Amino acid sequence: MTRPGYGEPHVDLGELETPRFVERVSGVPLYLRRYLSKTWALVVMEAQKLRHDPTELLTRMVQPALWLVVFGEVFTRANMIDTGPYPYIDYITPGILSQSVLFVAIFYGIAAIWERDLGILHKFMATPTPRTALVLGKALSAGLRGLSQVVIILILAVLLGVHLTWTPLAIAGILAVVILGACLFATLSLIIASLVKTRERFMGIGQLLTMPLFFASNAIYPLNLMPPALQAVAAWNPMTYMVDAARALMLPGYPSVFGLGLDFAVLVGCVAGLVLIGGRCYEGLVR
Amino acid sequence: MKILETEALTRRFGELIAVDRFTLTVDAGETFGLLGPNGAGKTTVIKMLTTLLPVTAGSARVAGYDIEHRPNDVRRSIGYVPQILSADGTLTGYENLLVFAKLYDIPSAERGPRIKEALHVMGLSDAADRLVRTYSGGMIRRLEIAQSMIHRPRLLFLDEPTVGLDPLARNAVWDYIRRLRTEFGMTIFLTTHYMEEAESLCDRVAIMHMGRIAALGTPNELELKVAAELGPEVHENAHPNGNGNGITLNEVFAHYTGGELDSGGNYRDTSRVRRTARRLG
Numbered sequence: 174m175t176r177p178g179y180g181e182p183h184v185d186l187g188e189l190e191t192p193r194f195v196e197r198v199s200g201v202p203l204y205l206r207r208y209l210s211k212t213w214a215l216v217v218m219e220a221q222k223l224r225h226d227p228t229e230l231l232t233r234m235v236q237p238a239l240w241l242v243v244f245g246e247v248f249t250r251a252n253m254i255d256t257g258p259y260p261y262i263d264y265i266t267p268g269i270l271s272q273s274v275l276f277v278a279i280f281y282g283i284a285a286i287w288e289r290d291l292g293i294l295h296k297f298m299a300t301p302t303p304r305t306a307l308v309l310g311k312a313l314s315a316g317l318r319g320l321s322q323v324v325i326i327l328i329l330a331v332l333l334g335v336h337l338t339w340t341p342l343a344i345a346g347i348l349a350v351v352i353l354g355a356c357l358f359a360t361l362s363l364i365i366a367s368l369v370k371t372r373e374r375f376m377g378i379g380q381l382l383t384m385p386l387f388f389a390s391n392a393i394y395p396l397n398l399m400p401p402a403l404q405a406v407a408a409w410n411p412m413t414y415m416v417d418a419a420r421a422l423m424l425p426g427y428p429s430v431f432g433l434g435l436d437f438a439v440l441v442g443c444v445a446g447l448v449l450i451g452g453r454c455y456e457g458l459v460r
Numbered sequence: 461m462k463i464l465e466t467e468a469l470t471r472r473f474g475e476l477i478a479v480d481r482f483t484l485t486v487d488a489g490e491t492f493g494l495l496g497p498n499g500a501g502k503t504t505v506i507k508m509l510t511t512l513l514p515v516t517a518g519s520a521r522v523a524g525y526d527i528e529h530r531p532n533d534v535r536r537s538i539g540y541v542p543q544i545l546s547a548d549g550t551l552t553g554y555e556n557l558l559v560f561a562k563l564y565d566i567p568s569a570e571r572g573p574r575i576k577e578a579l580h581v582m583g584l585s586d587a588a589d590r591l592v593r594t595y596s597g598g599m600i601r602r603l604e605i606a607q608s609m610i611h612r613p614r615l616l617f618l619d620e621p622t623v624g625l626d627p628l629a630r631n632a633v634w635d636y637i638r639r640l641r642t643e644f645g646m647t648i649f650l651t652t653h654y655m656e657e658a659e660s661l662c663d664r665v666a667i668m669h670m671g672r673i674a675a676l677g678t679p680n681e682l683e684l685k686v687a688a689e690l691g692p693e694v695h696e697n698a699h700p701n702g703n704g705n706g707i708t709l710n711e712v713f714a715h716y717t718g719g720e721l722d723s724g725g726n727y728r729d730t731s732r733v734r735r736t737a738r739r740l741g
Contacts, residue, residue: 225591292546295542295546300564
């Protein structure tokens with residue numbers, strides 16, 4: 174005597190046979206609804222992990238605090254870098270925010286390798302979840318961790334007397350920049366992990382990548398102070414656009430170098446492209 | 461009814477032929493065991509059948525769907541418990557099941573009851589809200605089986621379900637696996653290198669050696685066959701094992717794989733088994 178519902182063909186299976194974007198429920202195609210709800214399920218899972226053990230979020234606060242309080246304060250006093258009418262500490266606050274998001278997100282690849290070694294990733298891959306949804310779910314979880322960095326950096330900035338734009342639109346813009354930036358670097362990191370496959374190799378490449386992304390950008394000095402060759406590199410560095418957008422949104426009256434439209438276009442374009450590429454190579458990790 | 465059919469399934473890794481023309485059918489409701497030493501290709505077979513690894517040649521149908529052309533339908537129809545311990549220790553048992561319920565498109569109203577049922581069936585109701593890192597090895601295995609049955613799959617793949625467990629926990633996991641079959645009518649495809657496990661759970665077994673099926677049949681059939689091949693001398697030093705055929709599955713295994721259980725294991729296998737064993741404490 175077996176229980177009903179087990180071992181029988183799934184009623185649900187037929188749904189996949191109908192053209193995916195034809196069957197609509199409340200105006201949104203079923204396929205898209207499922208895609209988004211699965212992506213969201215992965216973000217909720219990461220949030221649950223953070224809730225059980227928030228120590229990671231606390232330790233992550235130390236590094237940006239050091240950059241702002243030590244590096245920022247010293248260079249503000251030294252007055253060596255020409256940042257126009259903005260004090261240096263104000264100038265680097267958006268840069269340090271971007272940097273801390275970069276550092277949070279760039280280690281996602283190693284977490285993925287770890288999950289592969291544990292077998293967690295195998296089981297996720299054996300579920301009917303689109304690969305890009307698995308990647309996007311990870312990317313958005315990095316965004317979630319990135320948002321915690323916004324909180325600490327805004328608190329520190331207020332304590333250090335940085336003048337910030339506090340309009341709701343600007344704050345919404347910052348949150349969007351942080352989420353996009355985190356998605357971008359997390360996805361880049363997942364792709365690298367999928368290609369190199371072992372922790373040892375990833376560690377080397379992670380180091381090789383993080384520092385250039387940070388230093389060949391406008392995070393802690395303006396582009397026009399760089400030698401032309403470095404400026405050219407910085408113009409191809411997505412970090413530059415992230416910092417540019419963050420700075421224009423956070424500092425009152427700060428003119429964006431590239432324009433917020435281009436900044437966001439670069440970030441959204443990079444995230445979309447990297448998620449698609451990531452969806453293709455993520456499976457490689459479990460082979 | 462055939463729930464699993466493979467036709468000359470083959471997988472190469474560069475020069476190495478990990479799985480060589482693997483042809484097999486499994487009936488619905490059967491518990492089937494794939495036996496073999498480490499490195500025989502068991503896990504590679506499972507990874508192909510669970511759509512994690514592309515095939516080099518040949519084909520397979522799982523629950524009626526071609527693994528290459530209909531991978532998503534295959535994924536909906538199967539449950540998979542990898543060899544390595546794969547529940548997330550930083551989540552509670554309930555949360556571990558919840559994310560899988562969502563990924564298998566179980567409607568939100570049905571998730572709670574299904575999760576409770578799966579936890580109950582696996583004897584984990586009381587531990588539902590504890591972090592999995594506080595579970596024992598046997599509990600983690602049962603939670604993983606619960607995870608893989610939340611969508612009521614037709615076919616469950618268990619890769620070395622009791623590796624690294626102590627005998628007591630192993631017996632408990634066996635009992636739960638038997639329940640899946642008797643109570644839920646699930647087809648179970650498991651790999652193992654414990655002969656005792658195969659003898660105790662499986663209707664039929666295949667012995668795999670160097671990527672090929674070396675022998676296929678019920679444990680008793682294989683024992684009789686090997687006894688006949690070895691001739692009378694086997695009875696001189698045979699241990700009586702209750703079947704009256706004078707030979708154990710262990711000897712059958714040795715006969716077809718040419719020796720000890722752990723031949724052919726490589727560094728990676730060994731380090732994995734050790735890591736799993738360490739996590740189990």
